[in-house]
Amino acid sequence: MANVKDIVKDFYTVEDAMAFDEKTVKELQHKHLNKVRNQLSDSFFFTKAEGSKFWDEAGNVHLDFNTGVGVTTVGSNNPFVWEKIKKVVESKQHIIGAIMYHNVAAAFAHDMGLLSPGGKLTKMGTATGGAEAIEGCIKLVKIASRNKKDKTRILACENAFHGKTTGAVSVGGKEQWRKFQHPLMECVDHIPFGDAEALEKALATGQYKAFFVEPIQGEAGVKTPPKGYLKKVRELCTKYDAYMVADEIQCGCGRSGKMWVCQHEDVIPDVIAFAKGFSGGIVPTGGYITTEELFEAAYDSPETCFHHSATYQENALCAAAGLATLQYILENNLIENAAKMGDYFIGRLNDLWKKYPEIIKEVRGMGLMIGLETFALPEKCQGEMGTYYAEAINHDCVMKYHVQFSHTFNNAAVFRFLPPLTVTKDEIDYAMDSLEKTTADIAEKTA
Numbered sequence: 445m446a447n448v449k450d451i452v453k454d455f456y457t458v459e460d461a462m463a464f465d466e467k468t469v470k471e472l473q474h475k476h477l478n479k480v481r482n483q484l485s486d487s488f489f490f491t492k493a494e495g496s497k498f499w500d501e502a503g504n505v506h507l508d509f510n511t512g513v514g515v516t517t518v519g520s521n522n523p524f525v526w527e528k529i530k531k532v533v534e535s536k537q538h539i540i541g542a543i544m545y546h547n548v549a550a551a552f553a554h555d556m557g558l559l560s561p562g563g564k565l566t567k568m569g570t571a572t573g574g575a576e577a578i579e580g581c582i583k584l585v586k587i588a589s590r591n592k593k594d595k596t597r598i599l600a601c602e603n604a605f606h607g608k609t610t611g612a613v614s615v616g617g618k619e620q621w622r623k624f625q626h627p628l629m630e631c632v633d634h635i636p637f638g639d640a641e642a643l644e645k646a647l648a649t650g651q652y653k654a655f656f657v658e659p660i661q662g663e664a665g666v667k668t669p670p671k672g673y674l675k676k677v678r679e680l681c682t683k684y685d686a687y688m689v690a691d692e693i694q695c696g697c698g699r700s701g702k703m704w705v706c707q708h709e710d711v712i713p714d715v716i717a718f719a720k721g722f723s724g725g726i727v728p729t730g731g732y733i734t735t736e737e738l739f740e741a742a743y744d745s746p747e748t749c750f751h752h753s754a755t756y757q758e759n760a761l762c763a764a765a766g767l768a769t770l771q772y773i774l775e776n777n778l779i780e781n782a783a784k785m786g787d788y789f790i791g792r793l794n795d796l797w798k799k800y801p802e803i804i805k806e807v808r809g810m811g812l813m814i815g816l817e818t819f820a821l822p823e824k825c826q827g828e829m830g831t832y833y834a835e836a837i838n839h840d841c842v843m844k845y846h847v848q849f850s851h852t853f854n855n856a857a858v859f860r861f862l863p864p865l866t867v868t869k870d871e872i873d874y875a876m877d878s879l880e881k882t883t884a885d886i887a888e889k890t891a
């Protein structure tokens with residue numbers, strides 16, 4: 445075989461790339477990928493990621509309390525998940541399942557059905573990410589309602605985040621992500637999240653096919669709805685013949701202390717969108733699970749069945765990663781760990797809130813999906829330190845103590861904590877000690 449460099453002189457191989465130093469990576473990335481996004485995000489170059497830890501080129505160890513925004517549920521590079529993916533690779537089986545029969549994809553859909561609320565969402569549509577999963581949900585409810593002539597519109601929530609494709613920003617409720625994509629899907633209306641009265645008023649018009657809702661709004665700043673809201677949503681969607689579509693892409697996968705947030709209120713939605721954590725952060729994945737009735741209303745005919753297919757759907761590597769991640773979560777009691785560690789973490793955050801009521805406005809969340817909202821910095825301190833205390837505190841936690849928290853793009857006042865479901869008490873203590881020291885420093889600097 446000829447050496448690739450004899451064919452294309454400056455070609456980089458995987459081996460070359462893995463030996464790049466930080467400077468080269470940054471130069472190449474700025475030249476060929478999204479330079480400004482990396483610069484504005486203060487992006488790091490990590491040379492290794494394992495469990496709850498990242499290593500940078502200087503050898504510093506960083507604690508991961510962000511998990512790529514809720515993706516590496518079972519820790520980075522989980523060896524159990526890699527082992528199962530390797531098994532599929534080594535078997536040399538056909539990888540793409542979309543229009544073939546596929547053993548691993550079939551097993552994943554089966555197991556997700558078993559773990560769905562009430563075991564009722566036994567049909568799956570697959571995707572390669574969250575936004576594509578949402579597009580799949582939009583299409584599902586449109587095709588399923590194609591003969592209901594009065595059902596012309598879709599209802600969704602203000603401030604919701606469902607991804608950045610055109611359909612997803614249409615059901616999304618933030619103009620920030622919609623503004624350069626107009627014209628959007630014109631059939632979507634938005635109501636305030638958590639407001640059952642507004643929901644009933646809208647649904648009573650009889651024009652809505654479906655209501656899209658995040659059971660906990662993530663990007664909006666970890667907003668939890670009032671108790672009983674999801675139950676009411678279920679009742680109203682049934683009463684007015686609208687499908688309930690729960691986007692559990694960020695809050696699902698055991699993070700809340702149950703597999704699905706809807707299960708905290710014994711609610712069985714018609715559709716749940718999933719992505720992020722379901723492949724352990726190793727391969728791109730996503731999709732939805734739904735009832736047999738709804739899926740068949742959409743796709744159980746030769747006229748419609750091909751309307752949901754895409755090249756990488758029902759991909760064996762995604763399905764293997766999904767199966768392995770679920771197995772790892774269940775066998776290691778990680779959902780119970782999320783509930784227990786979440787209570788401990790929220791308890792420590794509440795103590796911090798009591799100590800700094802002039803800095804912290806609220807602590808909220810469920811399990812290991814936690815938000816901490818801060819007030820605006822005093823005017824004299826705004827600018828370089830940011831606008832909100834969250835920005836200043838986050839910056840110092842990352843830089844001084846190497847704890848990777850994140851604050852939400854949609855709400856800069858809010859810190860978001862999304863550690864892996866494997867997180868330990870010691871890791872929470874380290875993160876909390878860093879947060880406490882940083883908050884004390886910032887309180888002194890801004891006094």
Ligand SMILES: Cc1ncc(COP(=O)(O)O)c(C=O)c1O
Nearest residue numbers: 573574575605606607662693694
């Ligand atoms: C609730 C929710 N839905 C959808 C998405 C979009 O997922 P993806 O980034 O994989 O397209 C996200 C991503 O943050 C999300 O939090």
